[in-house]
Every structure is written in C-alpha cells, then in structure tokens.
Amino acid sequence: MQEKISKLRELKLLFVEDEEDLLCIISEALTKLKINFLTATNGLEALKLIDEHKDIDVLVTDINMPYMNGLDLIKTLQDKDIFMPVIIMSAHTEREYITKAKEYGVEEYLLKPFDFIKFIELITNMKIE
Secondary structure (H helix, E strand, C coil), rough: HHHHHHHHHEEEEEEEECHHHHHHHHHHHHHHCCCCEEECCHHHHHHHHHCCCCCCCEEECCCCCCCCCHHHHHHHHHHHHCCCCCEECCCCCHHHHHHHHHHHCEEEEEEECCCCCHHHHHHHEEEEE
C-alpha cells in the first residue's frame, strides 16, 4: 500500500463534492497522506480551479451538485478541449447517469459511501499521463 500512496503523491487531484462532511473527511485523509489536492463544491468552482491550475492530473467528481453537476462539468471541459482522467463518485447507480458518463469517456465510477482503499487502488491503477 505504501508504494501506491507514493504513486498517489506524484499526482494533483481535484475533488468536486457538495456534501461538506464527505469533503472534509476526504480532505483530512488526503492531507494526512500528504497528497496534492484541491477541492470544489460544484462544477462552476471546479472549472475556475481547472483554469487556474493547469497541472491537475485527475478529476474526481460527484454527479448531483448545485449550479453545475458533474456530468455538465465533464461535458464543458471536453467542449473546451480539456481532457483528463475522471472518476465519478456518486450514490447514483441509475443507468442514465452511468450511460452518459461512459459517453463522455468516463470509465471509473466509485459508489458512495466513499471507500478510501478502493479509491487508492483505482487511481493508482489508472493510466495517467
């Protein structure tokens, strides 16, 4: 596991989540592991951060959020020719969400409640350039 955490430390992550408690838990865990990350509470905040931080390696986003949801965020990024690996983190398992995410090229889907070990396994096994 230490090797995977070391690999994770080489990346810059952006977590987009509107549930304050979950975002706090994730932030505390990432901080303890000395992971480089940013957070946003909706898609509009995320777009601003992505414009300001061109070195983000992976986007981890919820689907249902105020102002701009995760799927609209992904579509907007693609419309701007900004492509990065995306992990959707959601409690929603409806086929329409999964189908739309796949249409946008998202292959990784983490179900809530958030499982940190699964997340580390998933992200360290992704091909990230």
